[in-house]
Amino acid sequence: MLGKLMKHEWKGMLAPLVIMMCLLSAITVFTCTIIMTMNTELDKIIENFSSTVSVMTFLLYYAGVVGCVIGITIIIAVRFYKTCYTDQGYLTHTLPVSAKQLLIAKTVTAALSYLIIILLVCVSVYVTLSALIVRTADEDWNFLIDTFVEVLRDGFGLHAYPIYIIYWCCCSIVSLICSVIGLMGAISLGQLYTKHRVAGAVIAYLVIRIVKRIFTQIVILFGFQAFYLFSGARNFDSRHSSEYWRTVMSSANLSAQMTLFIVILISVAIAAGLIFASYHIMTKRLNLE
Numbered sequence: 001m002l003g004k005l006m007k008h009e010w011k012g013m014l015a016p017l018v019i020m021m022c023l024l025s026a027i028t029v030f031t032c033t034i035i036m037t038m039n040t041e042l043d044k045i046i047e048n049f050s051s052t053v054s055v056m057t058f059l060l061y062y063a064g065v066v067g068c069v070i071g072i073t074i075i076i077a078v079r080f081y082k083t084c085y086t087d088q089g090y091l092t093h094t095l096p097v098s099a100k101q102l103l104i105a106k107t108v109t110a111a112l113s114y115l116i117i118i119l120l121v122c123v124s125v126y127v128t129l130s131a132l133i134v135r136t137a138d139e140d141w142n143f144l145i146d147t148f149v150e151v152l153r154d155g156f157g158l159h160a161y162p163i164y165i166i167y168w169c170c171c172s173i174v175s176l177i178c179s180v181i182g183l184m185g186a187i188s189l190g191q192l193y194t195k196h197r198v199a200g201a202v203i204a205y206l207v208i209r210i211v212k213r214i215f216t217q218i219v220i221l222f223g224f225q226a227f228y229l230f231s232g233a234r235n236f237d238s239r240h241s242s243e244y245w246r247t248v249m250s251s252a253n254l255s256a257q258m259t260l261f262i263v264i265l266i267s268v269a270i271a272a273g274l275i276f277a278s279y280h281i282m283t284k285r286l287n288l289e
Helices: 002-037 040-044 049-085 099-136 141-156 161-190 197-230 242-284
Strands: none
Touching: 002 049, 002 099, 049 099, 049 161, 049 197, 099 161, 099 242, 161 197, 161 242, 197 242
Protein backbone atom coordinates (compact mmCIF):
# COMPACT_ATOMS: atom_id res chain seq x y z
CA MET A 1 0.00 0.00 0.00
CA LEU A 2 2.93 2.31 0.65
CA GLY A 3 3.96 2.00 -2.98
CA LYS A 4 0.49 2.98 -4.19
CA LEU A 5 0.47 5.91 -1.79
CA MET A 6 3.85 7.16 -3.08
CA LYS A 7 2.63 6.74 -6.66
CA HIS A 8 -0.40 8.88 -5.82
CA GLU A 9 1.86 11.52 -4.23
CA TRP A 10 4.04 11.58 -7.33
CA LYS A 11 1.00 12.19 -9.51
CA GLY A 12 0.07 15.14 -7.35
CA MET A 13 3.59 16.61 -7.44
CA LEU A 14 4.29 15.91 -11.10
CA ALA A 15 2.45 18.83 -12.69
CA PRO A 16 3.89 21.63 -10.48
CA LEU A 17 7.33 20.00 -10.63
CA VAL A 18 7.29 19.95 -14.43
CA ILE A 19 6.17 23.60 -14.46
CA MET A 20 9.08 24.60 -12.22
CA MET A 21 11.53 22.62 -14.35
CA CYS A 22 10.26 24.21 -17.57
CA LEU A 23 10.39 27.68 -16.01
CA LEU A 24 13.97 27.21 -14.83
CA SER A 25 15.02 25.77 -18.20
CA ALA A 26 13.41 28.69 -20.05
CA ILE A 27 15.16 31.24 -17.82
CA THR A 28 18.50 29.47 -18.34
CA VAL A 29 18.10 29.38 -22.12
CA PHE A 30 17.04 33.03 -22.18
CA THR A 31 20.01 34.13 -20.04
CA CYS A 32 22.53 32.14 -22.08
CA THR A 33 21.04 33.49 -25.30
CA ILE A 34 21.43 37.07 -24.06
CA ILE A 35 25.01 36.37 -22.99
CA MET A 36 26.07 34.73 -26.23
CA THR A 37 24.37 37.28 -28.51
CA MET A 38 25.40 40.40 -26.62
CA ASN A 39 26.77 42.97 -29.08
CA THR A 40 29.26 45.19 -27.32
CA GLU A 41 29.50 47.40 -30.40
CA LEU A 42 26.20 48.96 -29.37
CA ASP A 43 28.04 50.56 -26.47
CA LYS A 44 29.48 53.01 -28.97
CA ILE A 45 25.96 54.11 -29.85
CA ILE A 46 24.17 53.75 -26.53
CA GLU A 47 26.36 54.31 -23.51
CA ASN A 48 26.58 51.32 -21.15
CA PHE A 49 23.89 49.44 -23.09
CA SER A 50 25.53 46.02 -22.68
CA SER A 51 26.18 46.55 -18.98
CA THR A 52 22.59 47.55 -18.32
CA VAL A 53 21.15 44.61 -20.25
CA SER A 54 23.56 42.22 -18.51
CA VAL A 55 22.59 43.45 -15.05
CA MET A 56 18.88 43.22 -15.83
CA THR A 57 19.30 39.74 -17.30
CA PHE A 58 21.18 38.40 -14.29
CA LEU A 59 18.67 39.96 -11.91
CA LEU A 60 15.91 38.19 -13.82
CA TYR A 61 17.88 34.95 -13.76
CA TYR A 62 18.51 35.24 -10.01
CA ALA A 63 14.83 35.97 -9.37
CA GLY A 64 13.86 32.94 -11.49
CA VAL A 65 16.21 30.57 -9.68
CA VAL A 66 15.17 31.76 -6.23
CA GLY A 67 11.53 31.76 -7.30
CA CYS A 68 11.72 28.12 -8.41
CA VAL A 69 13.27 27.01 -5.11
CA ILE A 70 10.74 28.99 -3.06
CA GLY A 71 7.96 27.86 -5.36
CA ILE A 72 8.62 24.14 -4.88
CA THR A 73 8.82 24.75 -1.12
CA ILE A 74 5.42 26.45 -1.11
CA ILE A 75 3.93 23.69 -3.27
CA ILE A 76 5.19 21.00 -0.88
CA ALA A 77 3.85 22.90 2.14
CA VAL A 78 0.44 23.63 0.60
CA ARG A 79 -0.01 20.06 -0.63
CA PHE A 80 0.89 18.60 2.77
CA TYR A 81 -1.46 21.00 4.54
CA LYS A 82 -4.41 20.45 2.20
CA THR A 83 -4.16 16.67 1.99
CA CYS A 84 -3.62 16.14 5.72
CA TYR A 85 -5.36 18.90 7.65
CA THR A 86 -8.18 20.36 5.51
CA ASP A 87 -11.36 18.81 4.14
CA GLN A 88 -9.22 16.67 1.81
CA GLY A 89 -7.76 15.12 4.92
CA TYR A 90 -11.01 13.25 5.55
CA LEU A 91 -10.30 11.18 2.45
CA THR A 92 -6.57 10.89 3.17
CA HIS A 93 -7.02 9.58 6.70
CA THR A 94 -9.68 7.06 5.66
CA LEU A 95 -7.20 5.28 3.41
CA PRO A 96 -5.98 1.88 4.68
CA VAL A 97 -2.56 3.28 5.57
CA SER A 98 -1.03 4.26 8.87
CA ALA A 99 0.12 7.75 9.79
CA LYS A 100 3.69 6.44 9.65
CA GLN A 101 3.28 5.31 6.04
CA LEU A 102 1.61 8.60 5.15
CA LEU A 103 4.51 10.62 6.57
CA ILE A 104 7.09 8.40 4.86
CA ALA A 105 5.39 8.73 1.47
CA LYS A 106 5.04 12.49 1.71
CA THR A 107 8.59 13.00 3.01
CA VAL A 108 10.18 10.84 0.30
CA THR A 109 8.25 12.39 -2.59
CA ALA A 110 8.75 15.93 -1.29
CA ALA A 111 12.49 15.39 -0.73
CA LEU A 112 12.95 13.90 -4.19
CA SER A 113 11.02 16.76 -5.78
CA TYR A 114 13.16 19.26 -3.91
CA LEU A 115 16.32 17.37 -4.90
CA ILE A 116 15.35 17.43 -8.58
CA ILE A 117 14.92 21.21 -8.45
CA ILE A 118 18.22 21.70 -6.60
CA LEU A 119 20.10 19.53 -9.11
CA LEU A 120 18.48 21.40 -11.99
CA VAL A 121 19.53 24.70 -10.37
CA CYS A 122 23.12 23.44 -10.15
CA VAL A 123 23.05 22.43 -13.83
CA SER A 124 21.53 25.81 -14.72
CA VAL A 125 24.22 27.73 -12.84
CA TYR A 126 26.94 25.61 -14.44
CA VAL A 127 25.57 26.20 -17.95
CA THR A 128 25.10 29.93 -17.35
CA LEU A 129 28.60 30.41 -15.92
CA SER A 130 30.03 28.36 -18.78
CA ALA A 131 28.34 30.64 -21.31
CA LEU A 132 29.55 33.72 -19.46
CA ILE A 133 33.17 32.53 -19.29
CA VAL A 134 33.23 31.37 -22.90
CA ARG A 135 31.82 34.74 -23.98
CA THR A 136 34.02 37.00 -21.87
CA ALA A 137 37.24 35.04 -21.27
CA ASP A 138 39.70 33.02 -23.27
CA GLU A 139 40.02 30.26 -20.68
CA ASP A 140 38.02 27.08 -21.01
CA TRP A 141 35.48 26.43 -18.25
CA ASN A 142 36.56 22.80 -17.79
CA PHE A 143 40.14 23.99 -17.38
CA LEU A 144 39.03 26.32 -14.58
CA ILE A 145 37.11 23.51 -12.88
CA ASP A 146 40.13 21.21 -13.07
CA THR A 147 42.33 23.94 -11.62
CA PHE A 148 39.87 24.50 -8.77
CA VAL A 149 39.83 20.78 -7.98
CA GLU A 150 43.62 20.67 -7.94
CA VAL A 151 43.70 23.61 -5.53
CA LEU A 152 41.33 21.77 -3.20
CA ARG A 153 43.38 18.61 -3.38
CA ASP A 154 46.75 20.24 -2.81
CA GLY A 155 45.62 22.95 -0.40
CA PHE A 156 43.29 20.96 1.82
CA GLY A 157 44.93 17.59 1.38
CA LEU A 158 41.84 16.09 -0.24
CA HIS A 159 43.76 13.26 -1.89
CA ALA A 160 40.78 10.96 -1.40
CA TYR A 161 38.66 13.42 -3.38
CA PRO A 162 35.85 10.98 -4.40
CA ILE A 163 35.34 10.05 -0.74
CA TYR A 164 34.87 13.70 0.18
CA ILE A 165 32.44 14.18 -2.69
CA ILE A 166 30.38 11.22 -1.46
CA TYR A 167 30.55 12.53 2.11
CA TRP A 168 29.37 16.02 1.17
CA CYS A 169 26.63 14.61 -1.07
CA CYS A 170 25.35 12.38 1.74
CA CYS A 171 25.37 15.34 4.15
CA SER A 172 23.49 17.46 1.62
CA ILE A 173 20.83 14.78 1.10
CA VAL A 174 20.38 14.28 4.85
CA SER A 175 20.12 18.05 5.32
CA LEU A 176 17.54 18.24 2.52
CA ILE A 177 15.41 15.51 4.11
CA CYS A 178 15.66 17.25 7.49
CA SER A 179 14.51 20.50 5.89
CA VAL A 180 11.45 18.80 4.39
CA ILE A 181 10.63 17.16 7.72
CA GLY A 182 11.04 20.54 9.43
CA LEU A 183 8.60 22.14 7.00
CA MET A 184 6.02 19.41 7.55
CA GLY A 185 6.59 19.44 11.29
CA ALA A 186 5.95 23.18 11.43
CA ILE A 187 2.67 22.72 9.53
CA SER A 188 1.66 19.96 11.94
CA LEU A 189 2.49 22.10 14.98
CA GLY A 190 0.46 24.92 13.48
CA GLN A 191 -2.66 22.74 13.69
CA LEU A 192 -2.53 23.05 17.47
CA TYR A 193 -3.76 26.64 17.00
CA THR A 194 -7.27 25.81 15.88
CA LYS A 195 -8.34 29.34 14.97
CA HIS A 196 -5.04 30.42 13.39
CA ARG A 197 -3.59 27.31 11.75
CA VAL A 198 -1.64 29.01 8.97
CA ALA A 199 -0.25 31.70 11.28
CA GLY A 200 0.65 29.02 13.82
CA ALA A 201 2.49 27.03 11.15
CA VAL A 202 4.43 30.11 10.04
CA ILE A 203 5.39 30.96 13.62
CA ALA A 204 6.39 27.36 14.32
CA TYR A 205 8.54 27.31 11.18
CA LEU A 206 10.28 30.56 12.16
CA VAL A 207 10.91 29.29 15.69
CA ILE A 208 12.39 26.05 14.34
CA ARG A 209 14.65 28.01 11.97
CA ILE A 210 15.79 30.33 14.75
CA VAL A 211 16.55 27.48 17.15
CA LYS A 212 18.46 25.62 14.44
CA ARG A 213 20.38 28.77 13.52
CA ILE A 214 21.37 29.40 17.15
CA PHE A 215 22.74 25.88 17.56
CA THR A 216 24.49 26.13 14.18
CA GLN A 217 26.19 29.41 15.12
CA ILE A 218 27.36 27.90 18.40
CA VAL A 219 28.85 24.92 16.56
CA ILE A 220 30.53 27.21 14.00
CA LEU A 221 32.01 29.25 16.85
CA PHE A 222 33.48 26.11 18.39
CA GLY A 223 34.69 25.11 14.91
CA PHE A 224 36.66 28.35 14.64
CA GLN A 225 38.13 27.72 18.07
CA ALA A 226 39.11 24.20 17.04
CA PHE A 227 40.74 25.54 13.88
CA TYR A 228 42.68 28.12 15.91
CA LEU A 229 43.86 25.39 18.27
CA PHE A 230 44.75 22.76 15.65
CA SER A 231 46.53 25.13 13.28
CA GLY A 232 48.94 26.43 15.90
CA ALA A 233 47.90 29.98 15.06
CA ARG A 234 49.66 31.27 18.16
CA ASN A 235 53.03 30.46 16.62
CA PHE A 236 53.56 33.72 14.72
CA ASP A 237 57.21 32.98 13.88
CA SER A 238 56.34 30.16 11.47
CA ARG A 239 53.74 31.95 9.38
CA HIS A 240 56.04 32.28 6.38
CA SER A 241 56.93 28.58 6.22
CA SER A 242 55.24 26.14 3.84
CA GLU A 243 54.83 23.63 6.65
CA TYR A 244 52.80 26.14 8.63
CA TRP A 245 50.39 26.78 5.74
CA ARG A 246 49.97 23.05 5.09
CA THR A 247 49.06 22.68 8.75
CA VAL A 248 46.61 25.56 8.51
CA MET A 249 44.89 24.12 5.43
CA SER A 250 44.62 20.62 6.87
CA SER A 251 43.30 22.06 10.15
CA ALA A 252 40.72 24.08 8.26
CA ASN A 253 39.60 20.91 6.49
CA LEU A 254 39.38 18.98 9.78
CA SER A 255 37.45 21.78 11.49
CA ALA A 256 35.05 22.08 8.55
CA GLN A 257 34.34 18.34 8.58
CA MET A 258 33.76 18.33 12.34
CA THR A 259 31.50 21.38 12.14
CA LEU A 260 29.47 19.94 9.27
CA PHE A 261 29.05 16.60 11.02
CA ILE A 262 27.81 18.19 14.25
CA VAL A 263 25.45 20.53 12.36
CA ILE A 264 24.00 17.52 10.53
CA LEU A 265 23.54 15.71 13.86
CA ILE A 266 21.66 18.73 15.23
CA SER A 267 19.45 18.81 12.11
CA VAL A 268 18.72 15.09 12.45
CA ALA A 269 17.84 15.49 16.14
CA ILE A 270 15.45 18.35 15.41
CA ALA A 271 13.93 16.45 12.47
CA ALA A 272 13.42 13.36 14.65
CA GLY A 273 11.55 15.45 17.21
CA LEU A 274 9.39 17.05 14.52
CA ILE A 275 8.53 13.78 12.79
CA PHE A 276 7.46 12.39 16.15
CA ALA A 277 5.36 15.53 16.75
CA SER A 278 3.71 15.16 13.33
CA TYR A 279 2.95 11.50 14.01
CA HIS A 280 1.51 12.33 17.44
CA ILE A 281 -0.71 15.09 16.05
CA MET A 282 -1.97 12.86 13.21
CA THR A 283 -2.79 9.96 15.51
CA LYS A 284 -3.79 11.62 18.81
CA ARG A 285 -4.73 15.24 18.17
CA LEU A 286 -6.05 15.31 14.61
CA ASN A 287 -8.57 18.11 14.17
CA LEU A 288 -9.49 18.61 10.52
CA GLU A 289 -11.00 21.81 9.17
